[in-house]
Amino acid sequence: KAGVTQTPRYLIKTRGQQVTLSCSPISGHRSVSWYQQTPGQGLQFLFEYFSETQRNKGNFPGRFSGRQFSNSRSEMNVSTLELGDSALYLCASSLEGLHEQYFGPGTRLTVT
C-alpha cells in the first residue's frame, strides 16, 4: 500500500499571504490529523478530520483551518501568514478505531 503523501514538500511564502497544503491518506484510512513541528514548540496537534468533519482541534488561532473531502484527502489552509508559521507540517492517517497514526513526509513551509 502506498503511504501518506503530502504536497508540496517545500514551500516559501511571504508574510501576509495564505497557503494550502494537501494530504492523501493511506488507502482505507478515514481519519486524517495534522501537526505542526517547530524547533521551539516541538510537535503540536492542529486538528483531526474524519468523514469530512472536524473531530478535534488543537490550540491554534483561527487562521489555521482544514477540510476533508469524500475520498478522505485533506487540506489545511493558513491565512495571513506570520514568520512564526514557518514549520514542518505533518499529516497522519489512521484507521477508524485505531490510535496508531502513520505520517507523511511533511511540507516544509518557510515564511519570509
Next chain:
Amino acid sequence: AQSVTQLDSQVPVFEEAPVELRCNYSSSVSVYLFWYVQYPNQGLQLLLKYLSGSTLVKGINGFEAEFNKSQTSFHLRKPSVHISDTAEYFCAVSASSSNTGKLIFGQGTTLQVKP
C-alpha cells in the same frame, strides 16, 4: 489532559553499545503509548506501540519498550545500536477512551551513534 516528558534531549552512544531513551507520561485516564522515529528531512515512522496486554512490546529495527504503569514510564531500549539508528525519537500518548486522532508528543530525544 495528557503530557509527555522525555528526560534526555540528547543521548550520545558508541556503535554496538546498548541504549535506553526515557519517557514519562502524565494522564488521569488510561492511555495508549507510542514511540516514533524521525530521520532528517523525513516524517515520523512508528517504531512500536503499547495498547494493552504484555507490558514489554517489541518493535521494528530491534527496539523494544516496557510499559510501567506504577512509574508512568515507557522507556525505549535497544541492546546494540548501529550508526543508522542516529535520528530523533519521539514518545507519544493518546487517551485510550478517546475516539479522536490526537497524539501528545514529548519534546524528542536525539540519539547520536558514534563509530
